[in-house]
Amino acid sequence: xxxxxxxxxxxxxxxxxxxxxxxxxxxxDTHAIKDVSVDIEDKTVTAFIGPSGCGKxxxxxxxxxxxxxxxxxxxxxxxxxxxQDIYDKRVDPVQLRAKVGMxxxxxxxxxxxxxDNVAYGxxxxxxxxxxxxxxxxxxxxxxxxxxxxxxKDRLNxxxxxxxxxxxxxxCIARAVATEPEVLLMDEPCSxxxxxATSQVEELMDELRKNYSLVIxxxxxxxxxxxxxxxxxxxxxxxxxxxxxGQIFTNPQDERTESYITGRxx
Amino acid sequence: xxSIAFLALFAISIIGYVWNIxxxxxxxxxxxxxxxxxxxxxMYAFLVSFIPVFVVILLWLLLQGPVIEWIVAGGLPxxxxxxLGTGEQQLVMAEIKSIxxxxxxxxxxxxxxxxxxxxxxxxxxxxxxMLIAVVALGLGLMFLSRSKVSxxxxxxxxxxxxxxxxxxxxxxxxxxxxxxxxxxxLFETLKFFDKVSVxxxxxxxNWEPQIPLxxxxxxxxxxxxxxxxxxxxxxxxxxxxxIAVPVGLMSAIYLNEFAPCRLRAVVKPALEILAGVPTVVYxxxxxxxxxxxxxxxxxxxxxxxxxxxxLAAGGVMGIMLxxxxxxxxxxxxSAVPRTLSDGALGLGATRAEMVTTVLFPAAIPGIVGGVLLxxxxxxxxxMIVVMAAGLIAKMTLNPLDSVTTVxxxxxxxxxxxxxxDNPKTLAAFALGMMLFIVTLIINIFAIRIVRKYREAxx
Ligand SMILES: Nc1ncnc2c1ncn2[C@@H]1O[C@H](COP(=O)(O)OP(=O)(O)OP(=O)(O)O)[C@@H](O)[C@H]1O
Ligand SMILES: [Mg+2]
Numbered sequence: 001x002x003x004x005x006x007x008x009x010x011x012x013x014x015x016x017x018x019x020x021x022x023x024x025x026x027x028x029d030t031h032a033i034k035d036v037s038v039d040i041e042d043k044t045v046t047a048f049i050g051p052s053g054c055g056k057x058x059x060x061x062x063x064x065x066x067x068x069x070x071x072x073x074x075x076x077x078x079x080x081x082x083x084q085d086i087y088d089k090r091v092d093p094v095q096l097r098a099k100v101g102m103x104x105x106x107x108x109x110x111x112x113x114x115x116d117n118v119a120y121g122x123x124x125x126x127x128x129x130x131x132x133x134x135x136x137x138x139x140x141x142x143x144x145x146x147x148x149x150x151x152k153d154r155l156n157x158x159x160x161x162x163x164x165x166x167x168x169x170x171c172i173a174r175a176v177a178t179e180p181e182v183l184l185m186d187e188p189c190s191x192x193x194x195x196a197t198s199q200v201e202e203l204m205d206e207l208r209k210n211y212s213l214v215i216x217x218x219x220x221x222x223x224x225x226x227x228x229x230x231x232x233x234x235x236x237x238x239x240x241x242x243x244x245g246q247i248f249t250n251p252q253d254e255r256t257e258s259y260i261t262g263r264x265x
Numbered sequence: 266x267x268s269i270a271f272l273a274l275f276a277i278s279i280i281g282y283v284w285n286i287x288x289x290x291x292x293x294x295x296x297x298x299x300x301x302x303x304x305x306x307x308m309y310a311f312l313v314s315f316i317p318v319f320v321v322i323l324l325w326l327l328l329q330g331p332v333i334e335w336i337v338a339g340g341l342p343x344x345x346x347x348x349l350g351t352g353e354q355q356l357v358m359a360e361i362k363s364i365x366x367x368x369x370x371x372x373x374x375x376x377x378x379x380x381x382x383x384x385x386x387x388x389x390x391x392x393x394x395m396l397i398a399v400v401a402l403g404l405g406l407m408f409l410s411r412s413k414v415s416x417x418x419x420x421x422x423x424x425x426x427x428x429x430x431x432x433x434x435x436x437x438x439x440x441x442x443x444x445x446x447x448x449x450x451l452f453e454t455l456k457f458f459d460k461v462s463v464x465x466x467x468x469x470x471n472w473e474p475q476i477p478l479x480x481x482x483x484x485x486x487x488x489x490x491x492x493x494x495x496x497x498x499x500x501x502x503x504x505x506x507x508i509a510v511p512v513g514l515m516s517a518i519y520l521n522e523f524a525p526c527r528l529r530a531v532v533k534p535a536l537e538i539l540a541g542v543p544t545v546v547y548x549x550x551x552x553x554x555x556x557x558x559x560x561x562x563x564x565x566x567x568x569x570x571x572x573x574x575x576l577a578a579g580g581v582m583g584i585m586l587x588x589x590x591x592x593x594x595x596x597x598x599s600a601v602p603r604t605l606s607d608g609a610l611g612l613g614a615t616r617a618e619m620v621t622t623v624l625f626p627a628a629i630p631g632i633v634g635g636v637l638l639x640x641x642x643x644x645x646x647x648m649i650v651v652m653a654a655g656l657i658a659k660m661t662l663n664p665l666d667s668v669t670t671v672x673x674x675x676x677x678x679x680x681x682x683x684x685x686d687n688p689k690t691l692a693a694f695a696l697g698m699m700l701f702i703v704t705l706i707i708n709i710f711a712i713r714i715v716r717k718y719r720e721a722x723x
Contacts, residue, residue: 064611065612066607066611069610094613094615095613096612097612098612099614101611102611104607104611106604108604108605108607108608109608110605113626120609120612120622121613124612124613124618124622174608174612175612178612178613
């Protein structure tokens, strides 16, 4: 099979962070993810692409067990983080989510001040020893989220009062502030202008030095620019997974090819 | 006659509707583009003739009685009517009316029979005139709206204006009725303050409204200090909230966030049923079950407990308020978008952390509003306390003592037939007024708090 050969090849380069085998997801009677197996490497940006409704968000949410919060959602199969089965009874989803951060598809700032939004994670995980420490964490996170200059004078105003794109970057800053090992980003640039987009892409590049990143994007250019690995989903199936360059220049599956060239989706 | 007038009005309005629509269709066949859809032209005709004529009919029915009586009274022979006091004039008029209706007692004077005939004649005349006026006005308005139909006529705007006017009317009706109620209450209250000074009422600590059994017994007048009464209300309300708020909040949070689906499906309807139990049933429960239980328990540990304690009444009232508070809280929590709680969980918050730091603060405005409404209800609740609280007003904060409440006092003051001009009965209105003011203040607070938080949160 094509995708297994790819993953064998890449094992040698970076250690594997997530390894998913035969994952099935059902929402009630809807079969949203069909038998997906994939390996996500450390210190790598992996891009999920595919037409709307193909299950990218669903699969992403499996990786930090956010699907647990949906009553009708059923996840089967085997997903391991650093070799540990994350759906094991003994795994605490709360600790898992502290390690595997997430930026949601829709910006969801808390109805609190901008400062408190970013400080939320560090506070509940006790990352800051004192106020000065926390201030520093917040500023660093907001800088990485490429939004510091816009909000540095209004840190006490509600985060919900920001524009859509600003909210999106605030949510990125909020997720980065908890220092997760893996960051899952669901269309993090969907509401951003080109400048903010390139700043967020720089952030991804920087984070990649230490962390593993998984992003969902509808922009082929973005996937090509920032990711090293690309996975193409279609109707709940993982159609093709491999080196980004390979997927974009020489796709093996005709569905991938027609999606990339704009014929389906 | 009146029903014929209404039928005529309906007929005219509907004909106007159809007529305008036909006219519009003709214009459209002629190849013109219309500003408004045909439906709006029809509605315009309907509303323009229906509403004014309807108002005319109502006013006519309202005013014809007094006007006719006034004319009849003016035509009575000099000296028989104009010299009398109001009460006696009313008596004469009532007699004339009953003669007109055909019920004659004894041998009425000649002029009264003549006046009765006049009255009947005037009524017939009035209703015919009304029918003519209705038809004439209705047709006039129908032709007016028909004459306006044209391609450019903005019938939609016309209809929208009329409908928004109607909505404004409906919205203000409630306000004006409330003002009317308060005004009538105020009137009686002022009469009360003629007899008892404001400072005695507001700051007096003694409440012993006496009943003067005979006219000459006024010497035994009571004391009208409302403080012990309102204190009793506050003690019972405090007990009720002490039970209802924590239990209501906890149950709502549990059902909303932690309960498995199946439990929620059972418990939520059960709570709603609890909200539908009549207060009189809660009253039975308080008197027959809770009060004796508290008394027995007190006896066991050696405390002397009154038979009708504030604790029993307030406790049962608290049970009554649990579904109230929990359903308000539940609504407020469910209104918080799912993405917010997901956001907190996604950052590694536990469910409890998520509830206390994100969900609950975001739902605070709704919750506070619900709690304050519950306070208003507790203060105004009557049936439970009439059955389970005491009658004697005492300055005490002890929930194991027997206290009385404002509502209980109002009820006892107004029971039995006492005339409406002694301080005892009037005191009921003063108490009612104070109750109104207290709940009004609480509601204003509720609205302000809700608004303040809402500003801070979105
Ligand atoms: N909460 C849910 N309840 C029921 N069905 C759901 C739910 N979330 C997603 N689905 C279904 O699962 C399928 C995959 O949805 P998903 O959100 O993963 O798509 P996606 O690839 O992220 O699409 P998009 O690019 O539009 O975000 C869809 O058919 C959707 O209808
Ligand atoms: Mg999605």
